[in-house]
Amino acid sequence: MSARRVVLTGLGCVTPLGIGASDFWSALLEGRSAVTRLNLADDGAEPRHLVAPAPGFDIRSFVSNRKLLRIMCRTDRFGLAAAQMAAAEAGEVAPPPERRGAYLATRKDACPVDMLFDAIRASRGPTGGISPALLGEQGFAEFPPMTLVTGMPNGCLFAISVLHSIKGAGSTLLGRGDVGLAAIGAAYRAIQGGQVDWALAGAHDDGTDRWTYADLIGLGLISNWQGDPSQAVKPFDRRRDGFAPGEGAAMVVLEDLEDAQARGAKIQAEIVGYAETCQALALDHARLDGSALARAISAALQQAELAPEDVDYVSACGSATVIGDRTEIEALEKVFGGGARRPLVAGIKGAIGHLLAASGAVEFAATVLALQHQMVPPTLNLVEPEPECRFDLVPGRARKAAVRTAITISRGIGGQNAVIALRRWEP
Numbered sequence: 466m467s468a469r470r471v472v473l474t475g476l477g478c479v480t481p482l483g484i485g486a487s488d489f490w491s492a493l494l495e496g497r498s499a500v501t502r503l504n505l506a507d508d509g510a511e512p513r514h515l516v517a518p519a520p521g522f523d524i525r526s527f528v529s530n531r532k533l534l535r536i537m538c539r540t541d542r543f544g545l546a547a548a549q550m551a552a553a554e555a556g557e558v559a560p561p562p563e564r565r566g567a568y569l570a571t572r573k574d575a576c577p578v579d580m581l582f583d584a585i586r587a588s589r590g591p592t593g594g595i596s597p598a599l600l601g602e603q604g605f606a607e608f609p610p611m612t613l614v615t616g617m618p619n620g621c622l623f624a625i626s627v628l629h630s631i632k633g634a635g636s637t638l639l640g641r642g643d644v645g646l647a648a649i650g651a652a653y654r655a656i657q658g659g660q661v662d663w664a665l666a667g668a669h670d671d672g673t674d675r676w677t678y679a680d681l682i683g684l685g686l687i688s689n690w691q692g693d694p695s696q697a698v699k700p701f702d703r704r705r706d707g708f709a710p711g712e713g714a715a716m717v718v719l720e721d722l723e724d725a726q727a728r729g730a731k732i733q734a735e736i737v738g739y740a741e742t743c744q745a746l747a748l749d750h751a752r753l754d755g756s757a758l759a760r761a762i763s764a765a766l767q768q769a770e771l772a773p774e775d776v777d778y779v780s781a782c783g784s785a786t787v788i789g790d791r792t793e794i795e796a797l798e799k800v801f802g803g804g805a806r807r808p809l810v811a812g813i814k815g816a817i818g819h820l821l822a823a824s825g826a827v828e829f830a831a832t833v834l835a836l837q838h839q840m841v842p843p844t845l846n847l848v849e850p851e852p853e854c855r856f857d858l859v860p861g862r863a864r865k866a867a868v869r870t871a872i873t874i875s876r877g878i879g880g881q882n883a884v885i886a887l888r889r890w891e892p
Contacts, residue, residue, distance in 0.1 A: 468657045468658070469656060469657050469658075469659065469721050469722065469723075470657075470721070470722035470723075470735060471653050471656045471657050471719055471720070471721065471722065471735065471736045472719070472720060472721075472722050472725050472732045472733075472734070472735045472736070472890065473717050473718065473719055473732070473733045473734045473735070473736065473833060474554075474555040474556070474718050474719075474720055474725050474730040474731060474732060474733065475550075475551035475552055475553070475554040475555025475556075475717060475718030475733075476550075476551055476554060476715070476716075476717050476718075476733060476830055476833060476834075477546070477547040477548060477549065477550025477551035477552075477553075477554065477715070477716050477717075478547050478550070478713065478714065478715040478716070478827055478830050479519050479522070479543045479546050479547050479669075479713045479714045479715075480499075480519060480713040480715075480817055480820075480827055481499030481500075481517040481518060481519050481520075481711045481712070481713060481816075481817045481818060481820075482497060482499050482816060482817055483520065484519075484520060484522050484546070485550060486550075486830065486834060489830070489831075489834075490831070490834045490838070492816075493813060493816055493817075493831060493842045493863070494840060494842060494863040495863075496816075496843055496845060496861065496862060496863065497816065498694075498695035498696075498698075498815060498816050498845055498846075499517045499518070499711070499816065499817055499818065500515060500516070500517045500694050500695055500697055500698055500709045500711075500815075500816075500818050501515075501516065501517070501518070501694050501695075502514060502515060502516075502694050503516050503518065503673070505673070505674065505675040505678055506675060507675075514675075514678055515687060515688055515690070515694055515697050515709035515818075516672075516673040516678070516709055516710055516711065516712075516818065517673070517709050517710070517711030517712070517817055517818025517819075517820075518673050518711070518712060519543065519711075519712050519713045522546065524537075524542045524545065524546055527545060527546045527549040527550070528545050528546075528549060528624075528628065530627075530628070533545075533624045533627065533628070536620060537620060537621070537624060538573070538620070539671045539712075540571060540572075540573050540621075540669050540670055540671040540712070540714075541573075541620045541621040541624065541669065543669040543670075543671065543712065543713055543714035543823070544569065544571070544621035544625070544667070544668070544669030544714045544716065545621060545624055545625065545628075546714070547667060547669065547713075547714040547715055547716040548621075548625050548628075548629075548665050548667070548716040549628070550716070551665065551667070551716040551717055551718050552629060552665065552718060554718070554731075555718035555720075555730060556728070556730055556731075557728065558629065558630075558663055559662075559663065559720075559724050559727070559728045560661075560662040560663045560720075560724065562630040562631065562632040562633070563632045563633050564633055564661055564662040564663065565629065565630065565631040565632065565633050565661060565662070565663045565664065566631065566633045566634045566635055566652060566655055566656075566660070566661035566663070566664035566665075567622055567625050567626055567629075567631045567635040567664060567665045567666070568635060568636055568638075568648045568649070568651045568652040568655070568664060568665075568666040569619075569621055569622045569625070569635075569636075569637050569638070569648055569665075569666070569667060569668060569669070570637070570638040570639075570640065570644035570645045570647060570648035570667070570668035570669075570822050570823075570825075570826070571618060571621065571637065571638075571639065571644075571668060571669055571670060571822050571823075572639065572640065572641055572644075572670050572672075572677075572821050572822040573618050573620075573639075573670070573671075574618055574639060618637050618639055619637040621637075621669055622635055622636075622637045625665055629665065631665070633660070633661045634655055634660050634661050636651065638651070639822075640822060640877055640881070641821050641822055641877050641878055642782070642784070642819070642821065642822075642824055642825065642875055642876050642877040642878065642881075643741070643825060643875045643876055643877035643881040643882065643883045644668060644822050644825065644877070644883075645667065645668030645670075645715070645820075645822055645823050645824055645825030645826035645827070645829070645875060646825030646826065646828075646829055646873065646874075646875035646883040646884075646885055647741060647825070647875075647881075647883045648666050648667060648668055648826065649666045649667065649717060649719070649736075649825075649826060649829055649885065650739035650741065650883060650885055651666070652664040652665075652666035652719050653666075653719060653736045653739050653885070654739065656719055656720065656721055662720060662721050662724055663718070663719070663720040663721070663724065664718070664719050664720070665716055665717070665718055666716065666717055666719055666826075667714060667715045667716035667717055667823075667826040668714060668715065668822050668823040668824075668825065668826040668827075669713070669714035669822070669823050670712060670713070670714070670820055670821045670822040670823040670824075671712040672710035672711055672712055672818075672819070672820065672821040673710060673711065673712045677710060677821075678710060681710055684878070685707070686707050686708065686784075686786060686878075687707045687708065687709065687710065688705075688706050688707040688708060688709060688785065689706055689707070690706065694709070695845075696846050697709055697846075698785045698814050698815045698818060698819075698845070698846060699785050699815065699845075699846040699847065699848075700781070700783030700784070700785045700790060700812035700814055700815055700844050700845075700846070700847065700858075701781075701783060701785075701790050701794065701812065701844060701847055701850055701851065701854060701858050702785075702846060702847050702848060702849055702850065702851075703849040703850070703851055704848070704849060705785045705786070705787060705790060706785075706786075706787070707785060707786055708784055708785045708786065708814055708818060708819040709818040709819065710818060710819055710820075710821060711817055711818030711819060711820045711821075712820065712823070713817070713820050713823050713827055714823050714826070714827075715823065715826035715827040715829065715830040716826070717826075717829070717830070717833075719736070722735070732890045732892075733833055733836075733837060733890060734833045734836050734837070734887050734888065734889060734890050735887065735888045735890055736885060736886070736887055737768070737769035737770075737771070737870075737886050737887065737888050738764075738765040738766060738767070738768035738769030738771070738884075738885070738886035739765055739768065739883075739884070739885050739886070740760075740761045740762075740763075740764035740765040740768065740883075740884050741761055741881065741882060741883045741884070742757045742758070742760045742761040742764070742881075742882045743757060743879075743880055743881055743882070744757040744879075744880025744881075744882075745757070745880065746880060753788055753792055753880075754792055754795055755792040755793060755794070755795030755796030755797070755798070755799060756795075756796070756799070757796075757880065757882055758792065758793060758796035758874070758876065758882045758884075759795075759796040759797075759799040759800050761874075761882040761883065761884045762796060762797075762800045762872060762874070762884050763800055764884075765872060765884040765885065765886045766800075766872070766886060768886070769870075769886040769888075771870060771886060772804075773800055773801045773803075773804050774801075774804040774805065774806045775870055776801070776808045776870050776871065776872055776886075777808055777809065777866065777867060777868045777869055777870055777871060778808055778809050778810075778811075778832070778835060778841055778866065778868045778870075778871040778872075779797065779801075779808045779809070779810045779811075779856075779871070779872055779873075779874065780811065780812070780813070780828050780829075780831060780832040780835070780871060780872070780873035780874065781793060781797075781810050781811065781812040781874055782812065782824075782828075782874045782875055782876045783811075783812020783813070783814050783815075783844065784814060784819060784876070785812075785814055785815070785819075789876065790851075791851070793874070793876070794851065794853070794854050794856070797810060797856060798855070801856075802855070807855070807856055807857070808856075808871075809841050809856075809857050809859055809864070809866060809868075810844075810856040810857065810858050810859070811841055811842055811843060811844045811858060811859040812844050812858075813828060813831055813842055813844075813845075815844060815845030815846045815847075816842070816843075816845050824875060825873070825875030825883060828873055828875065829873050829885060832871050832872075832873040832887060833887065835868055835871060836868050836869075836871055836887060836888075836889040836890075837889075839865060839866065839867060839868055840863050840864065840865055840866070840868075841859050841863060841864050841866050841868065842859070842863050843859050843860065843861050843862050843863050843864070844858045844859050844860055844861075845861070847860035847861065848860075868889065869888065869889045869891075870886070870887065870888050870889070871886075871887050872884055872885065872886045872887070873885050873887070
């Protein structure tokens with residue numbers, strides 16, 4: 466059986482710049498940054514932690530099932546809201562439940578730590594450490610009834626499958642920067658290969674809690690910028706020193722082209738290639754380069770039957786870390802440097818922060834919107850580009866451009882790379 470064509474018919478997002486694709490896109494084109502300072506320690510001190518929080522919203526306006534909401538933590542609710550928006554935009558689902566799939570990504574691997582505090586206090590021995598005996602005698606009784614269920618990594622997938630009668634293939638990917646795009650790539654491959662005909666795919670994450678912040682600052686990944694927080698995250702700038710963690714979700718509805726056309730769905734874009742690679746090196750910064758990412762880009766383009774000069778826009782990962790941005794530019798140079806025509810390159814983390822597991826899905830959504838509106842969002846806070854970078858990085862302001870084909874890039878801390886190639890839908 467020949468590979469089927471896969472198109473996008475619905476898109477929903479919860480981002481630091483707004484709820485829904487329209488608000489997100491408008492704020493992105495305006496050049497707004499959602500990066501701010503909060504006091505995550507909740508100790509009455511001055512706000513000092515750089516984060517990009519999502520605005521508040523009422524999940525009950527998207528999901529009325531109270532039983533489901535009882536077991537959904539904050540990150541799951543982001544994913545649920547985004548999925549409901551995407552499904553509503555896509556319209557009536559044509560395939561039977563057995564031919565529907567769901568592919569999600571998250572960083573969540575347990576319940577929120579705050580749910581465990583009472584049990585921890587009840588289990589502390591005379592020296593302050595956790596006593597196994599006290600845990601059994603006193604601590605277990607302090608665990609909230611829904612602790613285990615709330616902590617399921619696949620909690621959002623479970624809720625989405627219930628709400629949309631999804632009885633076909635599905636999976637939850639756990640990870641950080643690359644997994645949101647990898648989940649969409651998995652859905653693309655499942656539809657392309659005939660495993661399912663319709664799928665909800667995307668990612669959700671909440672990176673603005675104190676525990677995540679402590680982890681990231683310990684790894685040296687969060688910016689030390691002391692000025693205006695909106696200027697803290699500087700992708701591809703010589704002064705870059707890290708990112709600000711954020712929170713949110715993006716979900717898309719993908720389906721077989723023929724099915725979408727048969728039911729008269731509004732097609733927003735076509736996915737034409739997907740590839741992933743690993744760096745396969747220890748965390749030895751002296752040996753890191755852009756070769757693994759370059760292989761992923763080249764493989765996605767080959768699958769899409771696109772030459773490098775055919776690409777109009779690259780939605781870069783642009784993590785604003787010193788090594789991450791350097792190796793990304795190296796990869797782009799390896800793939801696009803030899804041609805007469807270079808694509809526009811832009812990264813949006815200066816506007817939304819790093820949404821961790823959700824970053825690839827939200828940046829995928831921004832790429833789809835760029836194809837639809839023929840506008841490239843800006844790279845914020847780019848004042849002093851690295852001199853060896855020979856790409857137009859769209860600094861400061863959004864730009865009108867003819868964008869027919871694009872790629873979007875996501876990268877993980879352990880050297881994983883994911884790349885999706887997209888084509889503007891032109892009936």
